[in-house]
Amino acid sequence: GGIITQTPKFLIGQEGQKLTLKCQQNFNHDTMYWYRQDSGKGLRLIYYSITENDLQKGDLSEGYDASREKKSSFSLTVTSAQKNEMAVFLCASSIKGLGYEQYFGPGTRLTVL
Amino acid sequence: GDQVKQSPSALSLQEGTNSALRCNFSIATTTVQWFLQNPRGSLMNLFYLVPGTKENGRLKSTFNSKESYSTLHIRDAQLEDSGTYFCAAETSGGNYKPTFGKGTSLVVHP
Numbered sequence: 385g386g387i388i389t390q391t392p393k394f395l396i397g398q399e400g401q402k403l404t405l406k407c408q409q410n411f412n413h414d415t416m417y418w419y420r421q422d423s424g425k426g427l428r429l430i431y432y433s434i435t436e437n438d439l440q441k442g443d444l445s446e447g448y449d450a451s452r453e454k455k456s457s458f459s460l461t462v463t464s465a466q467k468n469e470m471a472v473f474l475c476a477s478s479i480k481g482l483g484y485e486q487y488f489g490p491g492t493r494l495t496v497l
Numbered sequence: 498g499d500q501v502k503q504s505p506s507a508l509s510l511q512e513g514t515n516s517a518l519r520c521n522f523s524i525a526t527t528t529v530q531w532f533l534q535n536p537r538g539s540l541m542n543l544f545y546l547v548p549g550t551k552e553n554g555r556l557k558s559t560f561n562s563k564e565s566y567s568t569l570h571i572r573d574a575q576l577e578d579s580g581t582y583f584c585a586a587e588t589s590g591g592n593y594k595p596t597f598g599k600g601t602s603l604v605v606h607p
Contacts, residue, residue: 426600432594491538
């Protein structure tokens with residue numbers, strides 16, 4: 385088995401601040417994802433990375449940057465936090481098998497004051 | 498419109514009863530994954546399906562690719578089944594990103 389860890393668990397920022405979220409997986413999975421989930425809503429894909437050093441935009445990439453530093457880690461940066469923003473950011477990974485079965489981390493909860 | 502439509506959007510069940518959740522796909526789908534997001538926010542994998550049926554305890558899921566839908570049956574609902582159920586469809590064409598439905602919010606009450 386493996387595990388996905390996300391740090392920090394809770395993140396409080398100020399309006400306009402640049403904030404970085406980190407994700408690590410020890411599944412040895414090739415593909416990693418960042419999703420945003422607003423309260424009571426579904427998941428929206430921000431960025432994903434098919435393999436190390438690859439980066440692909442999702443449906444919600446504006447306002448974010450991402451970096452796949454190595455196979456096991458994928459970082460997401462909020463380039464300028466928006467006032468009163470609250471959301472959970474979920475990281476996932478998958479390996480190419482029959483398809484792309486995803487495994488999720490516990491999430492980072494962002495609050496912007 | 499939504500490529501993955503989940504129904505119902507919300508459901509209330511009495512403990513011990515049965516129900517079914519459904520996902521309809523308007524895109525050609527090769528695999529389906531079902532998740533349960535518990536009230537704490539953690540997403541747990543329930544099923545990963547190619548066309549066919551899988552069963553795990555009180556849960557059973559079917560994916561019918563020809564008719565473009567998947568169902569998740571819950572038997573003998575328990576309080577701990579409460580949460581939001583999501584399906585995610587992987588489309589043909591070899592892309593790497595599943596498309597999520599908007600979820601079914603389930604409350605099981607005594």
